[in-house]
Amino acid sequence: MRRIAVVEDEVFVREELCSILSKGGYTVETVTDFEHAAKILLEMAPDLAILDINLPETSGFQICQELKSKSSIPVLVLTSRDQAKDELEAFELGADEFLNKPCRKERLLARVSNILKRFEGRSNLIEGQGFLLDSQTYTLYVNNTSVILPKNQGKLLVALLAGGADMVTTEDLCTALWGTTEFIDENALQVNITRLKKTMTSLEMPQRIVAVRGLGYRLENEVSQDATAQKDTARTDEVTT
Secondary structure, three states: OOEEEEEOOOHHHHHHHHHHHHHOOOEEEEEOOHHHHHHHHHHHOOOEEEEOOEOOOOEHHHHHHHHHHHOOOOEEEEEOOOOHHHHHHHHHOOOOEEEEOOOOHHHHHHHHHHHHHHOOOOOOEEEEOOEEEEOOOOEEEEOOEEEEOOHHHHHHHHHHHHOOOOOEEHHHHHHHHHOOOOOOOHHHHHHHHHHHHHHHHHOOOOEEEEEEOOOEEEEEEOOOHHHHHHHHHHHHHHHHO
16 A cells, blocks of 8 residues: 655644545555654655645755655645745755645545656665665765766666675676676776766765776775774774783
8 A cells, every 4th residue: 555644734734634545545644743854754765745835843845855855755745825936946846746725635636646656666766875776767866966877877886786795796797787798898897887986976975886806896885084093993902902
């Protein structure tokens, strides 16, 4: 059963939405901690989020922006504000639908159904260290931004993520890029790896690509200077005690 999260501060409206959606066959969850709503929604990972704009402590616009910068969760903005600029701003921030309230329950359910159909099969998000990657569109969500990677970079990152902490062989990476190992061009592979490295560095991603000489590549989490210093101190303490 599809899960829908409702972010609405007016109790009566929230209860009415929950009732309509529940009767429509959906599992409904509510978010009332508006200051941390985006974080809660990311943890909940619902199939759809319905957001009001006018909320205490924050706004639906801010929640929408943060949510869409870090995930592909579809968002329906439902508000009593009917100014055209609000609708435009919502879409600019990544909202997938915009409805004015009050609205007929049939219209609400129709919009919800349409959004969910558009997003069917998008359980293709791969989680990395501090980022998400859509394996179909190669959209990378990291550090409060989203970037569509060039196809070859996206293919390589998907293959490296599939390897986890293990090495991915040159043959497997070539297969990911070109669909065959009959002709392995290590120079072309290295060019594409170098481009992906530059992209990851520019986005300040917490992982780096490490070459395993003559064999392949793997993703490795960067160790912060503080962590390295703590390890060095621990070693020193062990020696002196």
